Amino acid sequence: MYAFDYQRPSAIDEAVSLLRSLEEPKLLAGGQTLLPTLKQRLAQPGTLVDLSRIPGLAAIERAGEGVKIGAMARHASVATSEVVRALIPALADLAAMIGDPAVRNRGTIGGSLANNDPTADYPAAALALGATIVTNARRIAAEDFFTGLFETALGEDEVILGVEFPKPERAAYRKFRNPASRYAMAGVFVARTVGGVRVAVTGVGQEGVFRWSAAEAALASSFTPAALDGVALDEGNLMSDLHSNAAYRAQLAKVMAKRAVEAAAG
Structure with missing residues (x-):
């Protein structure tokens, strides 16, 4: 692993400011992809900006007829959420299939969507359900969010706050x-x-x-x-x-x- 600096902001504005001012920053959510990549020296960020201290990013709640899931919600939380199971049980089932218990208790929905691994599960749910990815700057339809292999429409100073999933029939x-x-x-x-x-x-x-x-x-x-x-x-x-x-x-x-x-x- 290469040497890097570490920042743990306590607010979204602070995180965005770090992304704009630091050289080669990288957001850290669950770290289930990023940390193994760092250990193998396949990435060399200047600074890791850890989102785990920012309050409110892990909430799962009803939003109209659908569900809003905070970016830092763990896969295990989505899988066991009474709200998700009541409104979109297929999404809860998907979360329960991700990795193993260790991965599900650390990995986050926001991190998965931002990484856009070609074999990840959440991108399929977002695209099929017509989800909206909510960031600090705008709302992005899933149709416009995934732009290619490990590529998304996120800007360099953009942070996912949550995802809104409409309820399907x-x-x-x-x-x-x-x-x-x-x-x-x-x-x-x-x-x-x-x-x-x-x-x-x-x-x-x-x-x-x-x-x-x-x-x-x-x-x-x-x-x-x-x-x-x-x-x-x-x-x-x-x-x-x-x-x-x-x-x-x-x-x-x-x-x-x-x-x-x-x-x-x-």
Whole structure:
């Protein structure tokens, strides 16, 4: 690990000021990706700006007909939240599938979204549910937030404060996990909303999370697993690595989509 300075602000304004004034700052939320990266010397920030002391960032509450989750809410808190389980049980189920108990009790939803790992779970939920990411400066629709592999629309001095998820009519998430890391080799979040059916896929795309428009069109006509029989992903845009090739991931995504539809419909 390279040497770095450490700051622990007690207010958002203070954190933003540090981001604007320091050289090579890096925000620290749960640290489940950042700290291993630092240990392997794959990153060299000048200063870590720890958000854990800022009050109010871990709240989970009802917001209209949906749910607002603070950026520093732990995965375990989302998984067990009575509010989330009552309004969007699929989101609670997703949080319960992340990593292992140690990861779920340290990792945060804001950190996951900001990192935008191509195999992470929350980006699929945000995209499928039409979530809004709330920062210190603006509100960003999930459609505009994820811009590429480990890339988001966040500015250099922008901090995620929370995420607003509208309540769907029906929703479910299913994933095929890497047995070692428990990251999604293929994860599909299906949501039927007042605006139509939305299907988001993670763990598969070369550019990260994406909406599967062909599956959405098929499910709009018939919200059943059988509706996806004739639908296939374009393998040219999918990942191939030591775990599986693009064709295998395409098939996994289709199977996970069918399972998600079955769970949502049932």
